[in-house]
Amino acid sequence: ADAAAGKAKSVVCAACHGTNGISQIPMYPNLAGQKEQYLVSSLKAFRDGQRKNMIMAPMAANLSDADIENLAAYYAKLDPAGK
Amino acid sequence: ADAAAGKAKSVVCAACHGTNGISQIPMYPNLAGQKEQYLVSSLKAFRDGQRKNMIMAPMAANLSDADIENLAAYYAKLDPAGK
Structure with a gap:
């Protein structure tokens, strides 16, 4: 990713x-620092409606699998303490 | 809590x-260090089936609102870097 x-x-x-x-x-x-695979499965669940959330549904709707993997890689690498 | x-x-x-x-x-x-209100709403969603997860459903099924608030308070206070 x-x-x-x-x-x-x-x-x-x-x-x-x-x-x-x-x-x-x-x-x-x-x-920040969340588990990469968890972020991928969450974004896919929002995209596919398996996980229902009115705010996240439109956010995820147009993401490709590659977008999702890249976003997950980005956030997983961030410092969990936010520095 | x-x-x-x-x-x-x-x-x-x-x-x-x-x-x-x-x-x-x-x-x-x-x-660890997750947002307390997010943890509360997630646990309630698992308990009430609004958020579907075969593993979390039985875990949350018997939690009272107080249990959920206490668990959320506990985890929100943990060091996000895990120390």
């Missing part, structure tokens, strides 16, 4: 999940 | 999510 491409793709995600992957909004999860 | 009660309740969770809230299993998410 290409974390740099993931970073480029993550601009819209940062609005809720933070530019460093630590969310400023209590209801939205931190993504 | 009572994080100490959450810690006592978390023994079964540690099997997959790690004793320090950092999972050793790629598909299972880290919980």
Whole structure:
């Protein structure tokens, strides 16, 4: 996976999940340092409607598998403490 | 919420999510330092079947709201870097 491409793709995600992957909004999860495979399966579940969320569905709808793998690689590599 | 009660309740969770809230299993998410409200809403979604997961459903089935709040408080306070 290409974390740099993931970073480029993550601009819209940062609005809720933070530019460093630590969310400023209590209801939205931190993504920094999360398990890469968990991020992939979550994004695919949102894309395919297996996991229902009105905010994430449109976010994930147009992501390709490659986009998803790159985003997951990017966030998994971020410092879980947000530095 | 009572994080100490959450810690006592978390023994079964540690099997997959790690004793320090950092999972050793790629598909299972880290919980350490996650957003408390996100943890509460996730556990309730698993308990109520809004979020479908064969492993988490039985884990959450018997949790009371207080258990869920205590577990969320416990995990949210753990060091996201797992120390």
